[in-house]
Amino acid sequence: MATIKFMLQSERENAPIYLRLSVGKGNTPKRKTREFINAKAWSKAKGYPNDKDADGKNLKSRLLDLEAHVLKQFTDDDKKGLKIDGDWLEKTIDKFHDRIEPTNLDYIVAYGEHYVKRLPYSISAKGKKGVNASTVTKYNTIVEKLRGYESHSGRPLLVRDINLAFRDNFLEYLETVENISDNTAGRYLGFVKTIVLHARKNGINVSPQIDDFRAFTIKAPIVTLTPDEIEQLKATEYKDEKLDAARDWLVMSCFLGQRASDLLRMNEKMIEKHGGHRFVVLTQQKTGKTVQIPIHYEVDDILRKRHGKFPPVFAKNPSSNSALYDRLLKDVCAMAKIDEMTEGNLTDPQTKKYGTGNYPKWMLVSSHIGRRSFATNFYAQREYPTPLLMSVTGHATETMFLEYIGKKPMDYAIQLAEIWAEKSKSAPPLLRALTA
Known part of the structure; x- marks a missing residue:
């Protein structure tokens, strides 16, 4: 005679309910019922939910229906000589919920x-x-x-x-x-x-x-290259051609503001002239937006160095190309002595665990640092309105852009206070009193 017992194996608020079928000695398969309950609402003594409220009563009723279904299926299949094991119990529970075999x-x-x-x-x-x-x-x-x-x-x-x-x-x-x-x-x-x-x-x-069912994000420390560090990169000599090309791509990325997937497919055919100025015009792969990026003189210097062409890529396959570029950047920045201790997320070389810590900055460099550096460095200069920068990065809203560079409400308040403090120096006495 087969018997059934319901049980929990967790004390969580969302504990799965298990069904254990006892067929005979050594044959007691157990599987999840597809039902869940707060462990505090479960009666271990009865092997059922506490039925003091409607939810408990309904859940208990469903479990009793499942119990009857499993016992009936057991009786039918045991007579046929079918093997009664965990797989059989799994399919039987599935059948109860769907009344059809899973496709x-x-x-x-x-x-x-x-x-x-x-x-x-x-x-x-x-x-x-x-x-x-x-x-x-x-x-x-x-x-x-x-x-x-x-x-x-x-x-x-x-x-x-x-x-x-x-x-x-x-x-x-x-x-x-x-x-x-x-x-x-x-x-x-x-x-x-x-x-x-x-x-x-x-x-x-x-x-x-x-x-x-929720996804989540944890804000990681934002790592960028300062203007001085970009100068260090420019001043460093790389005898290896791949490292030299990676350095050039990195410097250019700090003035082009694009993701690596768009940066590394740039070529001279994307350069267009409008209103007497040259632009890189491309459609971003991630957003589908077309952006027109004015060619900064730092980018122009590298193009002239390479006879009007962008640096060579590292592989024909786009995914492999990005991965190789990402790896080369750490060597590029290490050789340029970009080693200021910086907070960032990394798989620690000693503990092998991923987390936040302080590391030499070159260890934290990845292909995304150029885009972040563009947004952060130019935002810090008042002559570059945020909408102009967004037209290059492709951010849809100012909120998204400011979150991308890690700006907080107090940053804006301080910026406004500094502007008012500067203006108050030349303002009439009455206005100085109002801004004091």
Whole structure:
């Protein structure tokens, strides 16, 4: 005679409820029921929720229905001589919830692959067809991370398994097994949710908890190159051609303000003349915006040095090109003695753990530093209005731009106070009194 017991294995507010089926000695498979409860609302003595309120009564009723379903299925399948084990119990619980066997697209990895294949045919809210190559790469990465998590956990996941408990476990896996930074892991959660919401629109059964499934970001210290450090780069001699090219790209990026994906595909064909001035004109891969970037004299110096051409790239494949550039930059900055101790996020060489610490600045340099340096250095100069800088960086709003360079409300207040203090020196006595 088979018996069933419901139990918890967690003291969390969102604890999954397990069903254990006792068939005989040594055969007691246990699987999640797809139901969750605050552990404080569970009665260990009864093996059911406390039924003092409507939620508890409804949950208990569902568990009793599941119990009856499993016992009936056991009776039928045991007579047929079918093997009763954990896989059987998993499928039986699935059958109770769906009343149909899961199809391939009911599984998160399979649906993720399907989602990636459909990206070129997607239509955005603004009516744009398809996505850029970097978006496809991001979602392919997510599918690989989900596949790795399944391998780590030892079982395939259905789309409806993507719930709050999964979020916690997946986040732990990303940070401890994959050694992925907090910010990247937080973004990955958002990509997973996007896939699940797409599945829901297409009739796939998903967890009701998906609406509370949140991504997150942790603000990392902002690292930029100062004008003096840019001069150090310019003054350093690099005998290696690749290092020399990487230095030139880095210096140019501090005056072009573009992401590495756009910077490293610049060529002389993108240079246009308008109103007697030369511009680099390109469409940003990430945003789809066309930007016109005036050629700064520092950029012009490098173009003249290279006979009107941009520096050579490091690989034909864009992804490999960016990765090689990223690695070369650390050597470039180390040789230029850009070594001021700076707060930043890094995988510590000794502890192998990712986190915030103080390191020589060259260790914190990445391909994004040029774009941040452009925005930060020019914003600090009053003669460059923020909208002009945004026209180069492609930020949609001033709020986004200011957040990008790490400006806080007090920064604006101090800037205004300094302007008023300067003006008060030449103001009439009455106005000086008003601004004092």
